[in-house]
Amino acid sequence: MAAASANAQQNPQVDLIGGRDEALPIAVVPFSGGAGEADVAAVIAADLNRSGHFKSMPVVNMPQKPVNASDIDFKAWQNAGQDFILIGRVSGGLRVEYELFDVSKQTRVLGFAKTSSANAARDIAHQIADDVYLKVTGKPGSFWTRLAFIQSSGTGANARYSLAIADADGYNVRVLDSSNKPLMSPAWSPDGSKIAYVSFASGNSEVKVRNVDGGGETTIAAFKGVNAAPEFSMDGSRIYVSLSKDGDPDIYVIGAGGGGATRLTQQLGIDTSPAVSSDGVYFTSDRGGRPQVYRMSANGGSASRVTFQGEYNADPAVSSDGQVIAVSQGTGGAYRIAVMDKEKPGAQWNVVSSGSLDSSPTVAPNGSMVAYSSREGAGDALHVSASNGRVKERLPVSGRDPAWSNLRKNSP
Structure with missing residues (x-):
C-alpha cells in the first residue's frame, strides 16, 4: 500500500441538507492509541458521513468510549439510538485493529487488523470506511480513491x-x-x-x-x-x-x-x-x-x-x-x-x-x-x-x- 503523509489543511466545511435523518446512525468511537497527525476514527466518521448513507454520532454525545468488545454497554447504545458501533486500537509502527458491532443484535459483524507504514494512517482509515460501507450496504465503498x-x-x-x-x-x-x-x-x-x-x-x-x-x-x-x-x-x-x-x-x-x-x-x-x-x-x-x-x-x-x-x-x-x-x-x-x-x-x-x-x-x-x-x-x-x-x-x-x-x- 502506498504511504501518504497527512497534510496540514483546514477542516472541511460540511452542510447537512434535508433528509439526513434517514441516514443510518453509527458511533465511530475514538480509537485507542495514536497515529501521528491523523485521527483514524475521525477520518472514518467523516468518510461515512460524506456518503449520505450514515450519520455518525458526535463524540461528545457518546455514552461511553469502549476500547474492547467486553467494554461495550449495548443497552446504552440502544438508548442513544445507534444502529452500529465501531471501535478500534492503534499500535506499533501502524497497526490498526477494528471491530464493527450491530447494536440491536449485540453481535460483532466485522473485525480485522490492517498494518502499514506510520505515515499512511489516512489510507488505512479510508480502507476501514470502505469495509464498513460494504458490510452495511452490500456495495463497495469509494473512500480509498x-x-x-x-x-x-x-x-x-x-x-x-x-x-x-x-x-x-x-x-x-x-x-x-x-x-x-x-x-x-x-x-x-x-x-x-x-x-x-x-x-x-x-x-x-x-x-x-x-x-x-x-x-x-x-x-x-x-x-x-x-x-x-x-x-x-x-x-x-x-x-x-x-x-x-x-x-x-x-x-x-x-x-x-x-x-x-x-x-x-x-x-x-x-x-x-x-x-x-x-x-x-x-x-x-x-x-x-x-x-x-x-x-x-x-x-x-x-x-x-x-x-x-x-x-x-x-x-x-x-x-x-x-x-x-x-x-x-x-x-x-x-x-x-x-x-x-x-x-x-x-x-x-x-x-x-x-x-x-x-x-x-x-x-x-x-x-x-x-x-x-x-x-x-x-x-x-x-x-x-x-x-x-x-x-x-x-x-x-x-x-x-x-x-x-x-x-x-x-x-x-
Missing part, C-alpha cells in the same frame, strides 16, 4: 496552472504537471496508473497522457483545431476525445498510446465531453439547438437523448455500472449539479448542489457521491455531494475539473 483536478493562480503573464491529485477527501495533494499555459479536463485510466488531460503548453490544445507515479508523458492528440475532453474506455485501451479536425467538434476514439482517430459522431453542431460507462458513451451535444446529453454505443452509431429536464444539460458523468448519472444543469441563469439514480423507482433528476455556477461533475465509482467545481468569488472550490442529496461538503483544497479514480486495490 483519488481525485484529479486543475489548480490555477495568478492572472495574465503571471498565471500558473497545475494538474494535481489528492485523496477523495481532498487531503494529500500532489502536483503532477505545471505550466504557464492552461491545463484542463483530467481523466483517470481504469487502473489508476495514468491521467489523460488537455494542455495548451504548445500554444494549441493537445491531449496528453501522463503516468501518475512519475516519468513518461505521451501526446496522443495534437490535430489542427480543438483537441479536448479525453476519457478512457472501460478497459483502458482507447481514449475518447472531442476533435474539430474535420469541421465541427465531434467525438472520436484513439488508441491509448496514440495513433489514428476514428470518428464516432457526425451530426451538425458540437459534440463533446464523452463519459464512458458499461451501457455506452454519454456526451454533450447541441444538435437539437441547446446543449443536452446523449448516449451512443461504445463504438458509435445512432445516439439517443438522455436529458429533457432543464434548458441546459452538459458535462455528463456516469458511475461505472451506468446506474448513477450526473450533469451540469442550467435553468434561469443558474448552473447546478443534478443527479439521477436509475436504480430508484420513478428515477428523476435531483439537484444536489446549491451554487450559482457549479460545473464539471464526476461520480464516485460506486455512485454514492458526486464531486464538482463551484465558482466562489474569483476562484474555484471543490465540493462533494452525496448522490442522494443529503450531504454537501466543501473539500479543503481549491481547484476545478475534478475527475474521480476507480476503486484502488486494498492491501492484504
Whole structure:
C-alpha cells in the first residue's frame, strides 16, 4: 500500500441538507492509541458521513468510549439510538485493529487488523470506511480513491496552472504537471496508473497522457483545431476525445498510446465531453439547438437523448455500472449539479448542489457521491455531494475539473 503523509489543511466545511435523518446512525468511537497527525476514527466518521448513507454520532454525545468488545454497554447504545458501533486500537509502527458491532443484535459483524507504514494512517482509515460501507450496504465503498483536478493562480503573464491529485477527501495533494499555459479536463485510466488531460503548453490544445507515479508523458492528440475532453474506455485501451479536425467538434476514439482517430459522431453542431460507462458513451451535444446529453454505443452509431429536464444539460458523468448519472444543469441563469439514480423507482433528476455556477461533475465509482467545481468569488472550490442529496461538503483544497479514480486495490 502506498504511504501518504497527512497534510496540514483546514477542516472541511460540511452542510447537512434535508433528509439526513434517514441516514443510518453509527458511533465511530475514538480509537485507542495514536497515529501521528491523523485521527483514524475521525477520518472514518467523516468518510461515512460524506456518503449520505450514515450519520455518525458526535463524540461528545457518546455514552461511553469502549476500547474492547467486553467494554461495550449495548443497552446504552440502544438508548442513544445507534444502529452500529465501531471501535478500534492503534499500535506499533501502524497497526490498526477494528471491530464493527450491530447494536440491536449485540453481535460483532466485522473485525480485522490492517498494518502499514506510520505515515499512511489516512489510507488505512479510508480502507476501514470502505469495509464498513460494504458490510452495511452490500456495495463497495469509494473512500480509498483519488481525485484529479486543475489548480490555477495568478492572472495574465503571471498565471500558473497545475494538474494535481489528492485523496477523495481532498487531503494529500500532489502536483503532477505545471505550466504557464492552461491545463484542463483530467481523466483517470481504469487502473489508476495514468491521467489523460488537455494542455495548451504548445500554444494549441493537445491531449496528453501522463503516468501518475512519475516519468513518461505521451501526446496522443495534437490535430489542427480543438483537441479536448479525453476519457478512457472501460478497459483502458482507447481514449475518447472531442476533435474539430474535420469541421465541427465531434467525438472520436484513439488508441491509448496514440495513433489514428476514428470518428464516432457526425451530426451538425458540437459534440463533446464523452463519459464512458458499461451501457455506452454519454456526451454533450447541441444538435437539437441547446446543449443536452446523449448516449451512443461504445463504438458509435445512432445516439439517443438522455436529458429533457432543464434548458441546459452538459458535462455528463456516469458511475461505472451506468446506474448513477450526473450533469451540469442550467435553468434561469443558474448552473447546478443534478443527479439521477436509475436504480430508484420513478428515477428523476435531483439537484444536489446549491451554487450559482457549479460545473464539471464526476461520480464516485460506486455512485454514492458526486464531486464538482463551484465558482466562489474569483476562484474555484471543490465540493462533494452525496448522490442522494443529503450531504454537501466543501473539500479543503481549491481547484476545478475534478475527475474521480476507480476503486484502488486494498492491501492484504
